[in-house]
Amino acid sequence: MVNLILQGLALGVLTGGLYALLASGLSLYFGVMRVVMVAHPAFLFLAAYLTYTVHTAFGVDPFLALPVTVPVFFALGVAVQRLLVARLAPDNLAMMSVLLTFGIALTIEGLLGTFYTGSYRSISMEYATRSLTVGGVSLPYDRIIAFAVAALTLGVLFAVLVKSRFGRALRATIQHPEAARLVGIPTGRVAGYGFGVGLATAAVGGTVLALITPFFPASHWVWIGKLMAIIVVGGLGSVVGAALAAVLLGVVEGLVLVTVDATWATMMFYVFLFLTLLARPQGFFGGRLAHRF
Amino acid sequence: MTSLRTEGLTKAFGGVRAVDGVTVELRDGLINGLIGPNGSGKTTFFNIVTGMIRADAGRVLYRDRDITRHAPHRVAHAGIGRTFQLCRVFPRLTVLENMLVAVRRTRLRELLAGLRDKGEVERARHWLRRMGIEHLEDAEARDLSYGQQKLLELAAVLMAEPDLILLDEPAGGVNPALIDRIAGLVRDLNAEGRTFLVVEHNMELVMGMCDHVIVFDRGAPIAEGPPSVVREDPRVLEAYLGV
Amino acid sequence: KTDEPGAAQSPGQQQGAVRVGISLPLTGDFSEPGKGIQEGYQVWADRVNAKGGLLGRKVELLFRDDASDPNRVSSDYESLITQDKVDLVFGPFSSRLVIPAAKVAESYDMVFVEPAGAAAEVFEQGFTRLFYAAPAIADDHYNYLADYLVKLPADQRPKTAAYASLDDPFAQGTAYGLRDRLAAAGIETVVDEVYPPETTDFAPIAAKIAAANPDLVVGGTQFEDAVGLVRALQELKVQPKLAAFSTGPTLPEFPEAVTGAAEHIVSPVGWSATADLPGNQEMVARYKEMFGGEPNEDAANGYTVGQIIEAAVAAVRCADPSKACQDKLTQHIRQATFQTVVGPLSFDDQGRPEQAHMIQQYVNGKIEIVLPEQAETADLVYPKRAW
Amino acid sequence: MSEPVLVLEDVVAGYGRAAPVLRGLSVTVRAGEVVCLVGPNGAGKSTVLKVASGLLAPRSGRVLLAGRDVTGLSPQKLLGLGLSHVLQGHSVFREMTVAENVRLGGYTVRDQARLDARIATVKELFPVVAERWGSMAGLLSGGQQKQVEFARALMLEPAVVLLDEPSMGLDPRNTQVVFDQIDLMRRAGVAVLLVEQNARRALETADVGCVLDLGRVHISGPARELAADPRLGRLYLGGQPAT
């Protein structure tokens, strides 16, 4: 039993890392750009399919597809932002963006279904089936890889957002576009790049996802709820918060799964969501500012 | 009679003690001024009194009733109205609709009563007339100029017939000619028996209009009294007026 | 394309073609198997038409996409029957869609032969015109395997078994059918998990199984979760003596998706490409010609529906939506036995097929039928190789 | 008299499809000169500045910067040409620290040493900026945010500065700092276009005053003369101090 719990814990942490990566992009659009990106999981799977294509066509390791998918997604993100999101009226951006991205998600799902048919695809690499055993606890290599990639991507993302000139410009653009233009920030371009970065994380996430689970065009629905729950618990817009919440929920899920059952484990996401709302609506890590002057 | 009394109100944000043990008393029927340097806790004090922020410690009494930690709408029902430092109206509602939002009590019957309830509409028009913006009744609030919005905000507060009105920088960003007008209105309303607490940096206005002035510094009152006295107070000169 | 959706065609050509109305989940959750069934239907229609049609009339298939939505499936059948005035209807895919669809068919007195409503519940609704065109309902899929295991000598017999099943009437049915029989025979159930369709992470379930270290692992699965489970079990080094999963391993994508781990996995299968059954080879050949690639079980099930109707129509000599004709068809199907590509089929009063599924196993990377003995192409390997 | 640096000629401008806000407005600002725009709320003062800084493209008319036609250029371009604009109201980046806000003021400056020198200067001018260097700007009090905004604007050393009500919400001490800075800029040869509701105070500092109403400049002249005009006083500048 103890071993089982340890195993659940270990798996939870590793899965949490993956969740963190997948949620990070969402958190970015949300917090930094006030856009509710329902289409993020759809883009994840788009990336997964692209990785699949590259992998099957050239037989290369899925991670070698990244140099292709990441720039493509970056460009795609810039295009989506400049052509679509930028046109939304700012007064109810949150609401409109949900609908807009919902439409985008449907569009992607439809296209994937048309080009790849509705069947399951999966990529499996030899290394993805083995695991490392530490003190009776097995750590699958693919999860370890996912965790490492997640950590790395998050690190880079954090550095970009918080430390770089671009990150500052991006946040400034979102918080007060007029003032941002007046200090010389090319706001249109910056916002586009911001979205691009978000989608670039989807490219990475999609690759990792492709490696560890089979997928089909409608797979993305399953992820929306979970990822959304994570970013609310973490505090909207806080990339760090999302990462911590992801690991937390990953662990809780893992533990509940091994001790109770899968329904309850999934339920935990929503239980935590509601608990968060009751206790601290602004999330556990995000500092929402009171607009009360 | 006491209108508003606070006892040891304290609120700290992280390391900043925004309001630090404030005990003040406002007498009924006066125009009270509240001045102090930027960041001395005036707005925070307002927010605590009106229930928008929870104090860490201390009590708020209104006409000897404890209203500490009451939700903002209950504070409003108790008879306290407020305006905001940056004026806030409902941008996509018309001026008249803006006026009709204010609710005095929450009785079901009243709630379900038609919006165009004759009496209410008449009252709304009355206040708009007093502010001189009755001709804008059907315009959307966002189409009003800043000064007009300020007047509308004040009119909407008055709809709820509050006895104590908290104004946060009513003159900020307002054209001087209009300031004179607002000051006149405040005096008139005061003459009708309403109590005011006005935060303002415009010294001419404060000194000219107020009966009693409280000076805040670093979250606590450092002086109070009639304008003429406060103006000469050395602590006030140093902390606030002195240059 | 052989057939276009019928929306464009004018109704009322009763004496022309025999029009068959079908709604299938061509998109949504069940789109993949839905497609398979569609192909099966098309192959059948193609063959019938090549032979001169049903009662000399050409067969024309009218497809609707119900997007895996039970709402839609019923409105589809409703409009196929009332607006398009089809002569016959064939069933959709999945027990979930079959039930609402059958309701509609019942209320219009249409005979309803369906390729994929295997869950026990389908037959408990009191339908009188529903028949499931496959060898066995979900609960009976593993019967041959159960018999085999129970008959093993006591020292070889597995002592413990772990069950993990998708929350889906069909998938659960298969696992529970086996569980109940094995439990009755004294094989201890050490893990019994049900997971919702949203589940994407199977490692913790595998961890639970690992902790119990059972001799036998049974998955009541569809595709995605079968792959997920196998991989997770592999990673956590669970090495049972036998692993059985429903549905997933019968799909051609499976061995690749689990890279090598497929070896010796068993699963129930209602049809085999190599089986020497009447018409089977013809169907396989025609399928290859029409769609390229190998047909799968879904296609075969669709084809089977066609075969049953074809035989029934030939026997009662009518194919129109009138109650009289549909009654005759129903009666015939209820009492007759049909020679189909999944073997001879007959039905009980609720429309359950009375035969059994074969058991397949990956042996040396190839699918072999290992049970029952009459059909076997290779011997069951037990205990299985480690993955 | 020095050269005109910023010239607006017959500008017509407005928002969306609505009637124009500016209807043929002309203003000239010279190097080393402070021009003050006064006028009622909603007269279009802020709009003038937006047109000048490129935030709003005029429907007709021209904007000249140092003799060059810059009509319709983007704010970034104009910033590159030495024009900077401080917005009215709260324009801090709320969810960024004071430090980040101030540094962003120098977004276009690549010379780190110069930036650091400016930062040291503004920290000295506004103690709050130094004190709350690491705080989230949105959490500061209204007046403190204003100071951060002004500090941010001081990061550059532009040739033309557009200031929109820089003293709004500031306490007397900080108001003084702001006007001192304006004076310093003038002495450094910077052209300043100032919008102020604190009109009397502004006209004391300014060289030229312009009265804006209904989208046009109706009266302009030496600031002191305007301030002394009793009609203007009553209509635009407010009554004389009551005490």
Next chain:
Amino acid sequence: MYAAMATSWNLLGGFTGYVSLGHSAFFGLGAYGTGLLVTRLDVPWVVALVVSAVLVTAFAAGVGVAAVRVRGASFVIVSIALVSMMNLVVQGWRSLTGGSTGLQVPSPFPGLHRGQTHMVFFYLFLALLALALLVWWYVSRSRFGAGLRAIREDEDKAESLGVPTGAYKVTAFSLSALFVALAGGLYALWFGSLDPIFVFSILIGSYMVLMSLLGGVRHLFGPLLGALIVAPAGEYFLIALGETQIHLTATGLVLVLVVLFMPDGILARLTRRRAGPSIHDQSADQRLQEVTP
């Protein structure tokens, strides 16, 4: 049916600006509640319908207390989570609800032929729609409605004017849930079989939103009009493009276009008042007369 649901949704969305993608939760609960009462307790259908709608309303009030604590984007997420959660509960609670097998509800009119049953339910839905429209109209004229609109514009401000925002929001939330639950109950009786996955689907929720939005959220008949357009359009795409999944793409694109070009809806477009300030200020003229030499 869709028209009734969209109008009900608009009771919340149109007034308060809270976008709920999760109204299908109440739809599903209403459906299951009615179904269970009829099948397990043999309650007459009308009673079952009303009782279950009332229960759902009470439940919505409970949920509302937590849910309306967050605004904008977070609220959308919470509403999505609610649907997923209900889906899990209903699926997991096998003994009561039949789990994934679904629930079969006998028709309340066994004597009627199918076509006649359709007609009966058509009128029932029509009645529900009329009721929902009536309530909407009444609320829109009441002070309660004015309060809700104020909440949409500026919640803190409304509260400081004495509007008990919490109570208002919960009331609106529950009221709108009530109607959706009624629609769900009728659906259960009409359709006869309930499947958790489809009853609790985000798609149903989004359709309500799309319809309201397309028609115009601020208008009484907006959602109705939207429903009249969306429902047949969906059918059309399915039939015309049903061969592949491209019809999803078509729906998605329509959604994107609506959001981009008609965010206020068709009715708003038709009845649009000329935007912008056009208030002529007479006092300014007087002022100028006085000063201009």
